[in-house]
């Protein structure tokens with residue numbers, strides 16, 4: 001005779017009988033959400049949603065994850081998703097994607113879609129999902145945010161969004177980058193100093209912020225000057241701090257003259273230092289949109305290296321330090 005194992009009744013089945021919980025669980029089928037976005041999507045009152053989420057969390061049906069100031073809720077396991085699929089077969093469930101390079105593209109597409117709602121909460125929920133899939137800070141920056149922002153540039157060029165949209169979307173992304181940074185442990189100080197800045201006139205500093213956070217995580221002491229740094233001020237800070245590495249970002253050809261001034265100043269500073277034998281050598285890297293399109297300029301201006309993205313930059317640093 002065949003032996004049947006007793007079926008464990010998942011607590012989610014009780015919850016499906018309650019209309020509010022059913023609505024909340026249905027909303028979570030499309031991925032992690034904050035309380036506010038559940039409230040917006042379901043029309044339920046916020047205390048009601050919070051109450052149900054707290055109870056379902058204690059029963060292990062949903063789990064919570066903090067991303068910056070917000071907490072995102074998602075279905076706790078595959079079984080809960082399967083039960084919901086069985087209960088509502090007509091509505092497809094976008095399943096939680098395991099991390100693999102093939103679905104990083106899909107996540108990037110979803111992040112871009114979320115950005116296009118112009119809603120920080122919605123974009124945050126995709127990032128929360130990426131975190132629950134254990135994406136690294138590097139993957140989030142280079143494989144999710146960067147392609148999405150490049151696409152934003154494309155939409156701007158095609159006249160589909162305005163410069164104000166560009167501002168909003170880069171601020172949403174910059175804010176999320178700053179928030180996720182605190183989710184990853186940083187190594188202890190490695191004894192190395194890096195100064196980062198965008199050449200005078202260049203207001204594009206999102207990529208630099210990513211690099212700055214990634215280096216901090218690796219134990220570097222960072223001096224992040226941000227966007228549009230006046231050349232003379234940049235040079236005097238380099239003389240004062242004497243970093244081991246200077247990272248300069250330049251997005252457009254129009255800034256080439258300023259970039260040359262900055263590079264000439266940095267090169268004469270390190271030539272003087274090289275004559276003093278006790279002074280440490282300082283490496284200089286150039287990058288950003290302009291250098292990505294004109295890599296030869298790196299050598300021409302006397303920098304040591306360039307890279308198309310933060311991942312390549314880290315690989316070069318591994319060989320230097």
Ligand code: B12
Pocket residue numbers: 141142145146149150151152153154156157163166167170201202203204205206207208210211247248249250251252253285286287288289290292305306307308309310311313
């Ligand atoms: C967001 C954005 C803005 C924001 C910037 C906000 C901010 N705080 O950064 C705002 C709205 C201010 C802006 C303004 C302008 N922008 Co704009 N902007 C963009 C956009 C859409 C995304 C840039 C971005 O954040 N990318 C994501 C980051 C992660 O990528 P990244 O910068 O390339 O950085 C990575 C790598 O390059 C590398 N890297 C970066 N720096 C360094 C340094 C070193 C040493 C190394 C090794 C590597 C490295 O690592 C980073 C991480 O992996 C781009 C589109 C694009 N294709 O880049 C246009 C883009 C750069 N902008 C452009 C233009 C024309 C402008 C404006 C003139 C008008 C406009 N479109 O609004 C002004 C100019 C302002 C100025 N004086 O600088 C053009 C430039 C074209 C060109 N080549 O001349 C682009 C390409 C859009 C386009 N297709 O028209 N912009």
